[in-house]
Amino acid sequence: MSVQFSEQKLNRVKELVSHYPDGKQKSALIPVLHLAQEENEGWLSVEWMDYVASLLQVTPIEVYEVATFYTMLNTKPVGKYVFEVCQTGPCMIKGSSDIISYIEEKLSIKPGETTKDGMFTLKTVECLGACGYAPMMQLGKVYKEHLTKEKVDAIIEECRREAQRIMNN
Amino acid sequence: MKLLLKNAHIDGIRYYDTYRKNGGYTVAEKALRTMTPDAVTEEVKKSGLRGRGGAGFPTGMKWSFLAKPEGVPRYLVCNADESEPGTFKDRYLMETIPHLLIEGLLISSFALGSNNTYIYIRGEYAWVAEILEQAVAEAKANGWLGKNILGTGFDCMVHVHVGAGAYICGEETALLESLEGKRGNPRIKPPFPAIKGVWNCPTVVNNVETLATIVPVIESGGEAYAKIGIGKSTGTKLISACGNINKPGVYEIELKVSVEEFLYSDEYCGGIANGKRLKACIPGGSSVPILPANLLLKTAKGEQRLMTYESLSDGGFETGSMLGSGGFIVYDEDQCIVRNTMTLARFYHHESCGQCSPCREGTGWLEKILHHIEYGKGKMKDIDLLWSVQSHIEGNTICPLGDAAAWPVAAAIRHFRDEFEWHIENPYEAQRRNYGLAHYADPMEAVA
Ligand SMILES: Cc1cc2nc3c(=O)[nH]c(=O)nc-3n(C[C@H](O)[C@H](O)[C@H](O)COP(=O)(O)O)c2cc1C
Ligand code: SF4
Numbered sequence: 034m035s036v037q038f039s040e041q042k043l044n045r046v047k048e049l050v051s052h053y054p055d056g057k058q059k060s061a062l063i064p065v066l067h068l069a070q071e072e073n074e075g076w077l078s079v080e081w082m083d084y085v086a087s088l089l090q091v092t093p094i095e096v097y098e099v100a101t102f103y104t105m106l107n108t109k110p111v112g113k114y115v116f117e118v119c120q121t122g123p124c125m126i127k128g129s130s131d132i133i134s135y136i137e138e139k140l141s142i143k144p145g146e147t148t149k150d151g152m153f154t155l156k157t158v159e160c161l162g163a164c165g166y167a168p169m170m171q172l173g174k175v176y177k178e179h180l181t182k183e184k185v186d187a188i189i190e191e192c193r194r195e196a197q198r199i200m201n202n
Numbered sequence: 203m204k205l206l207l208k209n210a211h212i213d214g215i216r217y218y219d220t221y222r223k224n225g226g227y228t229v230a231e232k233a234l235r236t237m238t239p240d241a242v243t244e245e246v247k248k249s250g251l252r253g254r255g256g257a258g259f260p261t262g263m264k265w266s267f268l269a270k271p272e273g274v275p276r277y278l279v280c281n282a283d284e285s286e287p288g289t290f291k292d293r294y295l296m297e298t299i300p301h302l303l304i305e306g307l308l309i310s311s312f313a314l315g316s317n318n319t320y321i322y323i324r325g326e327y328a329w330v331a332e333i334l335e336q337a338v339a340e341a342k343a344n345g346w347l348g349k350n351i352l353g354t355g356f357d358c359m360v361h362v363h364v365g366a367g368a369y370i371c372g373e374e375t376a377l378l379e380s381l382e383g384k385r386g387n388p389r390i391k392p393p394f395p396a397i398k399g400v401w402n403c404p405t406v407v408n409n410v411e412t413l414a415t416i417v418p419v420i421e422s423g424g425e426a427y428a429k430i431g432i433g434k435s436t437g438t439k440l441i442s443a444c445g446n447i448n449k450p451g452v453y454e455i456e457l458k459v460s461v462e463e464f465l466y467s468d469e470y471c472g473g474i475a476n477g478k479r480l481k482a483c484i485p486g487g488s489s490v491p492i493l494p495a496n497l498l499l500k501t502a503k504g505e506q507r508l509m510t511y512e513s514l515s516d517g518g519f520e521t522g523s524m525l526g527s528g529g530f531i532v533y534d535e536d537q538c539i540v541r542n543t544m545t546l547a548r549f550y551h552h553e554s555c556g557q558c559s560p561c562r563e564g565t566g567w568l569e570k571i572l573h574h575i576e577y578g579k580g581k582m583k584d585i586d587l588l589w590s591v592q593s594h595i596e597g598n599t600i601c602p603l604g605d606a607a608a609w610p611v612a613a614a615i616r617h618f619r620d621e622f623e624w625h626i627e628n629p630y631e632a633q634r635r636n637y638g639l640a641h642y643a644d645p646m647e648a649v650a
């Protein structure tokens with residue numbers, strides 16, 4: 034098998050497994066899939082899923098079943114930065130449709146698509162528990178709330194700058 | 203009145219030292235040192251505390267159903283999946299004062315005999331999970347979690363378990379499936395989790411706010427707690443307010459404040475934003491019926507509507523709603539009920555786990571028909587079709603998500619039928635204006 038966690042990540046897997054009773058290591062599946070996604074540019078390839086299956090001693094099909102059920106687990110490649118904009122009622126009445134159109138226009142992509150340079154993916158998602166701070170989007174591990182067009186511009190700029198920084202190093 | 207959030211404003215209350223300096227963990231100490239597990243449960247029963255996750259089931263009673271076979275571990279699982287549109291109160295509590303939840307979990311685990319307690323938190327709340335993990339580590343370092351706590355012989359560890367995006371995992375049996383590392387498909391009940399829960403062991407699932415509330419309940423005693431609020435709505439409740447109001451946010455209210463006060467006073471929502479008028483409100487999270495302004499502030503009998511379980515449901519689904527999870531969504535006169543209902547139908551369709559055909563197919567139909575009407579392609583008979591589809595979902599499914607998808611549509615048609623008709627008759631204008639009819643919205647009329 035060609036893919037593998039680092040020593041440090043393997044220790045984290047061990048620790049996660051220790052949270053559950055003996056023989057119930059399958060319970061660590063979702064947390065471990067999160068780790069695998071982090072290692073693999075935000076998505077789960079079959080190789081990675083099979084690797085996780087072998088680590089947790091479950092069958093590959095058990096992993097595929099789970100990976101395809103949960104919206105945060107991606108079984109296809111995604112851009113470096115994924116804009117997940119909430120479109121449910123409370124965000125909609127605070128202007129999420131305008132924010133989505135603005136991002137579509139600015140990045141020339143529709144929801145579900147990734148920019149040609151592989152930099153940005155736009156996704157529409159359902160309520161993320163930030164309705165009082167609408168409109169909002171999730172970007173990686175953080176929420177960007179009270180979105181305006183100016184704020185979207187700034188976020189895109191920030192992502193580009195960060196990517197440049199990583200490239201230069 | 204504040205019990206949960208009374209110290210929330212204190213700088214650094216997120217961290218152990220500050221929490222402890224402000225009286226933190228003294229209630230846990232009282233419970234573990236001076237009470238028996240059954241005595242704790244007894245106080246919870248007396249308090250009249252009802253589950254804050256949405257269903258309002260009495261917590262003490264739920265705890266007393268927990269099976270206790272010899273030699274089998276029991277589990278407490280904290281439901282932090284919080285995904286009901288309009289609801290963001292658990293997040294606020296965990297972000298602001300995580301040790302209150304940990305203290306509540308410790309006392310509750312002691313009462314139930316859970317040595318390994320899990321917090322199942324929605325994956326999107328990644329930074330909140332980190333805050334919780336840090337709080338757990340602090341509590342452990344200070345002897346409040348781990349082995350032989352306070353020398354009492356009681357062992358308890360709290361584990362933070364991160365989900366991966368699925369509203370259905372808030373349903374307690376789906377949550378347990380997910381905790382076992384499977385798809386979040388709700389289980390057929392019985393057996394109930396109290397008998398066979400996670401890994402087939404007896405399990406109690408409670409909401410974040412419910413478990414945090416155990417701290418003030420044990421602090422003051424059940425009887426004193428029960429004096430707060432009105433009737434069977436005892437104590438305080440967190441309400442997350444959003445939509446077209448001046449002050450969206452999370453507020454703790456005594457369960458007796460009037461809806462009018464909650465909506466208009468500066469202590470809470472601060473009134474409708476931009477000088478607009480109130481049109482409608484979903485008072486308890488997207489699954490509960492929407493109410494037009496006149497039925498929100500007063501019941502059909504003309505009594506003042508209060509923020510309590512009983513008052514909000516007064517009139518049943520015909521003229522009432524529910525307190526639910528406390529997700530209070532306010533719509534001003536410009537908002538389109540058809541469009542809003544469409545987004546909710548889309549939500550439930552997206553979140554249906556697909557096990558039962560009435561839910562899987564029905565939510566799809568609801569979304570499709572509403573989409574047609576919203577985008578100017580509706581026919582008059584579609585309104586009756588919508589009604590018929592929703593009525594065939596309700597009561598015919600494994601879990602209540604089906605009902606939760608049906609109710610908002612039913613309530614929207616019941617109270618705003620003319621707005622659906624207007625959309626169908628004026629497709630061009632409905633699309634161009636992108637908002638609905640405003641004639642429900644006179645607050646003076648509603649208050650008078
Ligand atoms: C579709 C669905 C979603 C739910 N989501 C949540 C949730 O996010 N958080 C929660 O505490 N309860 C949720 N519930 C209710 C739980 O099933 C359960 O009743 C609750 O966690 C029990 O805790 P409580 O008695 O303390 O309220 C949901 C129920 C259903 C049917
Ligand atoms: S009602 Fe819907 S969500 Fe619930 S079990 Fe059936 S298909 Fe799944």
Ligand code: FES
Pocket residue numbers: 119120121122123124125159160161162163164165167169287288289
């Ligand atoms: S509706 Fe967008 S975060 Fe809740």
